[in-house]
Amino acid sequence: MPANRRSGGRPEPELPELASGVRLLDVADEERATGPLHSLVLDHLLTNGGTAVWVDAGGHAVSQSLASLAPSPRTLDRIRVARGFTAHQHYDLVRELPEQVDDDTSLVVCPAFDRFYRGTETYADEGEDLLLRALATVAGVADRHDVPVLVTRSTRDSFSEPLAAAADETIRCEQTEFGPRFVADEFETLVYPTGNGAVQTTLAFWKRVLQARVSAAGAAETPTPEVTVDGAY
Template sequence: MRTTHQPTVQLPELTPGITLVDVDADLGVTPVQALLLDHVLTRDGPAYWVDGANSANTTRLRELAPADRVLTRIDVARGFTAHQHTSLLDRLAGRLNTEVSPSLVVATGVDSTYRTSDITDDRAEQLFIRAIASIARIARVHDIPVIVTRCRDDEFSRPLRRAATTHLHCRVTPFGPSFKDRTGDTETLVYHTSDGWIQTTLAYWQDVLEHRARMHEASTLERAASPVGTQ
């Protein structure tokens, strides 16, 4: 159910480098999609989403987006095997050297295909490390945020955690979804109403992004109206 109350907007600020986001299973990939759309709303340049866990739901992305024009700046690709996934990241790392610099890259389920592949364990590990190297190269060369997620937090996925410069955990709370960083600081996204707190829904994320879009549009208009040379 949609609500007319304004959300308290405190989405984490993405910084250049690899940001590992662990998301509670109940929330699915939606928080990552919200981060992707929010970044595209407030930055220039295209965004790329490489999925390895069959979680790149473009229907949900369209439902969340405050405007269809935002979607034209997001390219989505899926890798269904370890070799496909590695190849996609290799090609993206090479392709971005000669094209317009992206504003963001998202790689969801980075470890998934390497766990389920029919290749040997040693080969799967080699390809996984190569995939992480491509992700790190993208972040370093273009000085942009790269959001990554993993299927499990275990020994196999440890190289991905070591490569990350930022580690966020999006978890379910009684007040809505909460992003917590590795320093322990928490940003909680909630509706605050006279009757108390309302739990998060798809409509909640839609309202958050719509509100962020209005804030960005107002800021852009304000800058455009300011005399040249003023702050």
Template sequence: MMRQTSPELPSLDPGITLLETDERMTGSLQSLVLDQLLLEQGSAIWVDAHGHGTTQPLTQITPSMRVLDRIHIARAFTPWQHQRLVQELTGELSDETAIAVLPALDWFYRSEDLPRGDDERMLSAVTERINELAERFEIPVLLTLQTDDTLTAPIHDIADQTIRCERTQFGPRFASEEYETLVYPLENGLVQTTLAYWKGILANRHPAVVDADVSPEVSANGAY
């Protein structure tokens, strides 16, 4: 085990943030949400798609199990259910909400069950609703996309910032127009961005809330 300076994570300001990652960056979305909750009081309202809000990654990453009580997840199983959940977010968001999370926003609207043209129409309505909610409640809204193409182009238009997370030999690198992760090389090895790696980052950033069984260290050579 090798101790290093705790890497910074990008701040999520009020407004819409679009997080872009590749498939190798497992846990980046969950880490940003947990970091926001550990920095701020309040809860996360999460409208899930494609299994991003499952219990396993969240419990593996969090440095404190208590913070998970503040994550409220609603799951849809069809595009119509997903659209309704987004439309009903007004009743869920409040002054106590620290962040709203909508991963894989386009996932349900690529269903073969949708009649032609309904994919664009329904996703457009969802996009407009999210933009309205972000302006009304002035909270961070974190989005991800399953696929970046013409269907999801309008989502880029409402994003106040886009953050790209990519894997490097030294660990995760976040970059946007106003933010860039510094590189944190270790002396004798590379860092593997596993769920345990994200857990180590959050434990270093928030030592006051770390559970007794969490090690506030980041490994070298991907070993824990």
């Protein structure tokens, strides 16, 4: 997938497309995940139509932020949000997803999926059990309705590892001085438009250019000379 479209001779910023299945948006700093999350949700609705069903945790469904990004306030009318504040509330909302998702639903959003299950202490391992059961439910929704389910995790650790393991794709996002950089299976942010027709390119862009030049010149078939390292220069 190309990293940038072109319009009028100028590259336009592009976001990863959300295919059906569980898609994990992996942001190093969860506190900065709201912007990338909202951008992916709105981009998907604008390009694919339909509605989004959102099971919120940790206050990620911020209407002011969504409104500031949406080209039209009407886009927000297509997002239905349910909020949970405990592990059991969140689990009950997830369990109801099969009844909430219909033919008009094009996206399911579940940010900070692991957040509440970490504090469950009713009995040993209850939090992990609820997390796994909830994850199985959203995976079933994605498969049955052929829709993407976009999830994030509150913390990268062994507890949230099942999210990464179950994801059909991990979309990594990191903040750079030029803007957010997304990397997925078939996508990578390579060019950042800076205005007035100028662009800022990344090292990955030039690496791809050089690889293409080497391949075109036939140098790709040339054996790489061995380099011996003996601890001295």
